Amino acid sequence: MKISRLVLCLSLFLAAKANFCQSAPQVTSGNAVATVAGQPISEEELLETLGPQQVMQLRTQEYEAKSKALDSLIRLKLVQAEAKKRGISPEKLIQQEVEAKVADPTDSEVEAYFWGQNRAGASFEEVKEQYRASLKQMKLQRARQVYADSLRAKMDVAVLLRPPSVTVAYDPARVKGDPKAPITIVEFSDFQCPYCKKSESTLHELLAKYNGRVKLAYLDFPLREIHPQAQSAAEAARCAGEQGKFWEYHDALYADQSKLDGAELLAQARALHLEEKSFQSCLNSGKFKSKIDADLAQGSKVGVAGTPGFFVNGVFLSGARPDYRRLTAALDTGSAIRGEVRADLYIGRGAEAGEEAARVRHTLRLYRVVPADEP
Helix, strand or coil: CCHHHHHHHHHCCCCCCCCCCCCCCCCCCCCEEEEECCEEEEHHHHHHHHCHHHHHHHHHHHHHHHHHHHHHHHHHHHHHHHHHHHCCCHHHHHHHHCHHHCCCCCHHHHHHHHHHCCCCCCCHHHHHHHHHHHHHHHHHHHHHHHHHHHHHHHCCCCCCCCCCECCCCECHHHEECCCCCCEEEEEEECCCCHHHHHHHHHHHHHHHHCCCCEEEEEEECCCCCCCCCHHHHHHHHHHHHHCCCHHHHHHHHHHCCCCCCHHHHHHHHHHCCCCHHHHHHHHHHCCCHHHHHHHHHHHHHCCCCCCCEEEECCEEECCCCCCHHHHHHHHHHCCCCHHHHHHHHHCCCHHHHHHHHHHHHHHHCCCCCCECCCC
């Protein structure tokens, strides 16, 4: 069983609630979080009540808090290891390599810092030294972090903490980019969603920047209650896909979201030189409704609550509207997939680099996004 599937089973995809005709699941004192009239309530029941969206949010928040604390702990261990190597105390090392090299803030720096705090009514001269001390502490803190991070190049540091990850199945027929690319962005989207339209340019840039290393898989998540034309647009795009032009039709729909009614969907098909009768027949049949429903069900199951929703190699990119900077940062340094990009950079740099690449590749086996037809 794949690691991501195991995590999925333990964390997100909980057993369905027992109904009156079924026996309740066994709950032991070890996994009970409460009892009512002697009847235990399990943690699984609690998480099920929260729902997948909130569970994913909680697990992401937990990971982010742990990751931040781990960064501080790693810096501390790096400084301690370097100090031991030099035969001095960590405090002495920091004093020599950091504190002695950080200059006191100048008057102009202190004044700029003061005005940046927007302290209306306060006299700069009265608080200047207080602000100087505060700014000096900030500079020292930053310098300590920079120095500790610089020690990573000298020591073997392996971060084993992993973000919450799920397996997201996708349709190979709706994939843009090299199908063999090691990094997969799965997008849950809505053709009538304005934020989805804004994300299109971001995705185009990413596919160009990481050509051959990143692929994009599109899944439907029409928000029918607020976007009444999203469902028919999703079905029309699937019908265009039957004639080998899903992505061309996809791009046309996002290019002008004001043209999503029935006549305009047909006009888009004509503009792309699709066989009109086949397209209209497909659209009238509603043949893809069940598959769109399946995308919606999967999205809800893995915690998608709005659009666009992105998973990068199975790791949810939080935030309703990720921009280019955040997506690029995820691809370059995100803990789920940063190794894939780094591994490419290590190839061809000698035996030591090859070993590092092998370690990176091994870590990446923990993160799998599988096509729907993969066994």
